[in-house]
Amino acid sequence: MKALNLLRKLSSRMFYRVFFTYSTIIFLTMAFLFVFLSDHYSEFIIQREVDKQATAINQIKSEIEKKHTFVQQGVYQLYREKHLIEDLAFALQHDYQQYMGYRLDKYSRSSSFVPYNFDIYVKNYFSRDSDIVALQVRNETLGTQYHYLYNYGLWKESDFYDEEERDLYGKDNDFFTLEEQINDPISLERLGTLTVYFTFHHIDRLLTYNGDPMKGSYYIIDEELNVVYSYGDVLDEALKEIDYRATQQLVNNRYLIQSSIEPSTGFMVASIVPRSELSQLFHYKITMFLLILLLTVVSIALPYVSLRGYLTRVNDLVQTMKEVQSGQLSVRIETGNVDDDLAMISNTFNETLDELEDYIEKVYFSKLKQTEAELANLQSQINPHFLYNTLEAIRMKSLSEGGRTTAKMIVQLSYLFRYSLKSADLVTIGDELQHVEQYVELFNIRFPNQLTFQVAVEEKHKHYVVPPFILQPLIENFLIHGFKRERDDNQINIIIQEHRQTLQIQIMDNGKGIPRKKVEEINERLSMTENSSHSIGLFNVNQRLRLRYGERFGVSVQSEPDVCTIVTIRTPMIISEVDVHDTSDAS
Numbered sequence: 294m295k296a297l298n299l300l301r302k303l304s305s306r307m308f309y310r311v312f313f314t315y316s317t318i319i320f321l322t323m324a325f326l327f328v329f330l331s332d333h334y335s336e337f338i339i340q341r342e343v344d345k346q347a348t349a350i351n352q353i354k355s356e357i358e359k360k361h362t363f364v365q366q367g368v369y370q371l372y373r374e375k376h377l378i379e380d381l382a383f384a385l386q387h388d389y390q391q392y393m394g395y396r397l398d399k400y401s402r403s404s405s406f407v408p409y410n411f412d413i414y415v416k417n418y419f420s421r422d423s424d425i426v427a428l429q430v431r432n433e434t435l436g437t438q439y440h441y442l443y444n445y446g447l448w449k450e451s452d453f454y455d456e457e458e459r460d461l462y463g464k465d466n467d468f469f470t471l472e473e474q475i476n477d478p479i480s481l482e483r484l485g486t487l488t489v490y491f492t493f494h495h496i497d498r499l500l501t502y503n504g505d506p507m508k509g510s511y512y513i514i515d516e517e518l519n520v521v522y523s524y525g526d527v528l529d530e531a532l533k534e535i536d537y538r539a540t541q542q543l544v545n546n547r548y549l550i551q552s553s554i555e556p557s558t559g560f561m562v563a564s565i566v567p568r569s570e571l572s573q574l575f576h577y578k579i580t581m582f583l584l585i586l587l588l589t590v591v592s593i594a595l596p597y598v599s600l601r602g603y604l605t606r607v608n609d610l611v612q613t614m615k616e617v618q619s620g621q622l623s624v625r626i627e628t629g630n631v632d633d634d635l636a637m638i639s640n641t642f643n644e645t646l647d648e649l650e651d652y653i654e655k656v657y658f659s660k661l662k663q664t665e666a667e668l669a670n671l672q673s674q675i676n677p678h679f680l681y682n683t684l685e686a687i688r689m690k691s692l693s694e695g696g697r698t699t700a701k702m703i704v705q706l707s708y709l710f711r712y713s714l715k716s717a718d719l720v721t722i723g724d725e726l727q728h729v730e731q732y733v734e735l736f737n738i739r740f741p742n743q744l745t746f747q748v749a750v751e752e753k754h755k756h757y758v759v760p761p762f763i764l765q766p767l768i769e770n771f772l773i774h775g776f777k778r779e780r781d782d783n784q785i786n787i788i789i790q791e792h793r794q795t796l797q798i799q800i801m802d803n804g805k806g807i808p809r810k811k812v813e814e815i816n817e818r819l820s821m822t823e824n825s826s827h828s829i830g831l832f833n834v835n836q837r838l839r840l841r842y843g844e845r846f847g848v849s850v851q852s853e854p855d856v857c858t859i860v861t862i863r864t865p866m867i868i869s870e871v872d873v874h875d876t877s878d879a880s
Contacts, residue, residue, distance in 0.1 A: 316592050323585050331581065339549065342508060346551045346564040349500065349507060353562045354555040356495055361471050361557045364489050367418050368473045378478060380411040384439060385432040385485045415441055424491045426468055432485040447492060468492055469521045471558060493522050500524050509566030516559045531565045606635050622650050702738050721869060722789065723755035729764045736772055743781045750789040757796055758869045760837050766830040767800050767860050775804025775858060791866065798862040806854035815850050838864060
């Protein structure tokens with residue numbers, strides 16, 4: 294019993310830590326010895342396999358380079374014989390019937406009875422390589438294409454044959470393609486592209502008859518990391534770890550990967566050997582590992598009993614800190630009657646939290662009062678600005694028509710005044726839309742049959758609540774700055790929908806639009822934490838939303854001059870159980 298008490302006492306002192314360090318040193322020493330002895334032979338085995346893979350990769354690269362050189366020489370030969378490149382240039386720049394007429398005319402003027410043109414040259418030259426299945430010459434601008442088949446049987450079995458209209462230079466695992474650009478030798482203007490389709494038979498033969506059976510899988514990958522060719526099992530997990538570079542690495546201690554890039558074509562040749570295929574050579578390590586593991590477990594198990602209580606307290610301390618980090622400032626660490634280093638740290642931490650809570654409370658209430666004052670100030674800016682523009686519209690209409698529609702405009706204005714005098718902090722989307730419709734109807738009295746107004750909103754979205762006057766100022770911006778009086782097809786569309794857990798309101802018009810540079814300036818100002826307190830309309834709405842809900846909400850603008858402008862409002866999805874009304878409705 295006394296020995297146990299002594300052990301518990303030592304567990305909270307430096308002696309315990311020294312003992313743990315000593316045990317760790319023993320473990321590391323034994324592990325190092327095991328790793329050193331076993332890996333010495335393991336490295337030899339792995340290096341031997343690495344060398345075999347590297348040899349195979351270099352041979353594959355050499356084969357690809359030979360194919361590319363063969364294609365290049367074929368194109369260079371065209372440039373050496375002037376009549377061939379002229380023949381090809383005419384073929385790519387005209388349709389097939391015109392080209393056939395050109396060939397007949399050229400043959401009739403020739404003194405030779407044996408025709409020799411680009412068509413015959415291509416068939417003769419590229420038929421020398423038995424791995425070529427097909428060839429295509431095309432002009433991307435005019436859409437002119439000429440196809441030549443050298444191995445109809447393979448082509449028929451491929452995926453290309455099933456779709457006659459399929460674009461011939463797409464990706465397919467049956468073949469790989471090498472392309473060469475063809476230019477006019479005089480003007481250096483691009484005439485078209487020559488694409489040659491090769492089979493992988495020569496690579497299959499290389500890997501199949503290369504002495505000892507090859508371990509693992511081999512791949513040819515293009516610059517976009519598309520697998521063009523694979524040999525062996527497809528190891529998707531290992532393929533995800535490959536990037537476009539020459540490398541030699543051990544991925545997740547499970548796959549041995551080597552890759553090298555063939556510079557002339559850009560293809561990367563990679564090999565992947567699962568470490569499990571090499572593990573059969575390392576069975577002798579199991580006995581050594583088990584022995585060292587047993588000694589290590591005994592060395593760790595003895596101090597673990599006394600260490601457990603200490604670790605529990607450390608974990609409690611760490612967990613409490615994480616809770617504080619997530620915002621739970623009310624938590625505290627239980628210290629009990631223990632008097633040690635951890636207890637001192639816990640007491641200091643608790644005292645710090647007490648002082649932090651007091652400080653946050655003071656700052657919070659101060660900031661809350663400031664925010665409420667800013668919101669009230671911003672809200673008050675909307676109404677005078679809106680009333681001024683509305684009265685100006687009535688005045689202009691009265692002067693132009695002699696007062697015939699003034700009465701109707703005043704009725705609409707009374708509705709707008711009633712809404713503007715509400716004192717509610719939040720209103721429903723339905724109320725906001727009704728207010729905007731009345732405002733647009735008032736505008737249509739002044740400019741009849743020149744403006745179309747449409748709203749796309751689900752019924753449930755009408756019950757979401759937002760700050761008042763977030764739609765009308767943006768509609769007013771269009772009517773003042775974007776409305777085209779000379780046209781009768783002006784449109785305003787409002788689309789309300791949910792997007793990524795937020796309510797998104799888009800106001801789209803087909804007005805004058807905004808220059809791109811001006812849009813960038815507007816969006817930059819909208820993203821600023823502080824905007825001018827004298828801003829009206831767009832910036833007012835944006836700042837009210839950001840002050841109330843946070844910086845991830847607000848307003849953004851997209852526009853293309855003389856095409857359209859899209860103003861997007863992002864607000865939280867807050868639904869009201871009952872419609873929000875003003876408690877002091879003015880008459």
